[in-house]
Amino acid sequence: MTSSNVGIVIVSHSKDVARGAAEMVRQMVGPEVPLAHCGGDPGGGLGTSVESIMAAIAEAWSDKGVAVLVDLGGAETNSEMAIELLPAAQRDRVVICNAPIVEGAVMAATESSAGSSLAAVRSTAEELYAGSMVR
Amino acid sequence: MKHPVGLHARPSVKLTKLAKSFGCRIEMAQQPAGPWIDAKSIVKVMAMKARRDTTLHFRAEGDGAADAVDALSELVQRNFDEDHADAPAS
Secondary structure, three states: OOOOOOOEEEEEEEEEHHHHHHHHHHHHHOOOOEEEEEEEOOOOOOOOHHHHHHHHHOOEEEEEOOOEEEEOHHHHHHHHHHHHHOOHHHOOOOEEEEEOHHHHHHHHHHHOOOHHHHHHHHHEEEEEEEHHHHH | OOOOOOHHHHHHHHHHHHHHHHOOOOEEOOOOOOEEEEEEOHHHHHOOOOOOOOOOOEEOOOOOOHHHHHHHHHHHHHHHHHOOOOOOOO
């Protein structure tokens, strides 16, 4: 079964940050958005892994696509690598948002909950960096 | 709006989600003269930073416009359904 709403994936270097951001999305937006998170390296330290990012994308998968929120450098490059490794049919439906991880995830999920397209979800998350919040 | 924290994150999400459930165009403002913002934009609703005791104004145009304005006003008057959050259920 796949949801009619765009999925959200949260990728942080820290397992706790990823879990906390996902918790905020769940509590603020609700259960109707497919959501997955991952963070930390397999040894329990800080880091990200391509494998767990791919698993998170699979968990949050929606035919409408998946928006990925990342924190720092490696989270982004490993997410890019994870996307490249997806089957061709899925690859084009996963985007990384250029947005702060926590705020972007809540904004993206709010947009997704209304059944918006992947492009709309991404642009709502990225609107934050466009200066609307800080003016 | 009587919510102690004003239009903070959770109420903003609720308001936006409700607005998005209507097909019509919906705008809101803190003063009748505006500026009016798109009530379906979570980023713009949060950026309003509307505080407690602000009067929120809604206007809508299109299918179900009157219902949309009623529903949004009621949500604000119900304190975004957060009154019970800190109190034990009776």
